[in-house]
Amino acid sequence: MLVNTLRTSFHCFLSLHHSFSFTRPSYSNIFSRSLSVATASANMESQRPVVLVLSGKSESEKEFARSLKENSTLKITDDVKFQTYLHSEMETQSEKDEFNIDTYMNSLETKCFGRFILWSPRLPSTQDIVSLNFFQLPIGSVCIADLQFKGRGRSQNTWESPKGSLLLSFTMQMENGHVVPLVQYVVCLAMTEAIKNLSIRNGIPLLDVRIKWPNDLYLNGLKVGGILCGSTYQSKIFNISVGVGLNVDNDKPTTSLNSELQKLNSDYKLQREDITSTFFDKFEHFFHILIHQGFQPLKELYYKTWLHSGQRVIVQEKNQEQDSPTENVVTVQGLTSSGYLLAIADNGERCELHPDGNSFDFFKGLVRSKLA
């Protein structure tokens, strides 16, 4: 009972950041289908068995993969049949557009994140796999799919997950509840820095991937990726499943990293394996900073990467004498210590901006509370 209570309260706590962020239709429709179409094709897909391939970077992680396979304790969505294999049991040469585990593992340099992998050519949702098996997997494990047929977006949206997308979820734990809501910012930052780093390393044009607060990735005005965080709280630990969807190679219906590179006259194509390993290298570094020093040392880089410095937004203010709220324009300055938007009114008053919980576009439904 205690666990359930805490779980509920933590979901409420996290929903401060989650529930508002993806209730707007304009962008999410680009990636989301109507529920009925999605359900029909997901039902057909769920009839075919899913193949899940397990591997690890080190010998002991490979040994863990063997024991996990033998114990057959992995779970996957109820109605889906699946078969588990070890990477060593598969043909060495993966198919052209399949995620190449060897290429990925060879370039990964982390101590914890991304070292144990579950890969599948097609599965319902990587997020479901890591959430359902959270306690069976080593912390930092990643599930990667080439295609999802029940991909989940925020706010109950479905997430279009065709081939060419980077689709991954990984596990992590935290003790300090104050910094848990900031994890999604660190994930976004790790991804933008990974893409920048790969561009520099390979001498290709820099892609201007930016963070649309709180957890979207934008490229040239179009959504190119999104982050999803889910969590439970148990024995004083937050167990967090992080999902990342990034349009690497499929340029419909918006854009992708590689189609923007092509527009910049580059023949180079970013590969999901390199993006994933570089992302985990960056994430592990930033996560270490977040845990030991808080978000402060990352703020400058974050503000350089997000889209909102100096943004003018309309906020609503409830007045006891009036039925409808009054609207005021404020200027975004940065983030408050709790991870909300810090803004300043034209009269110099500082305030923290919260979502109203109803608006489709977060920046159109802000309520302010005054700061001392």
Ligand SMILES: O=C(O)CCCC[C@@H]1SC[C@@H]2NC(=O)N[C@@H]21
């Ligand atoms: O709504 C958003 O913008 C967040 C979308 C997150 C999608 C990713 S794709 C990999 C992982 N598995 C899922 O089912 N969803 C997340």
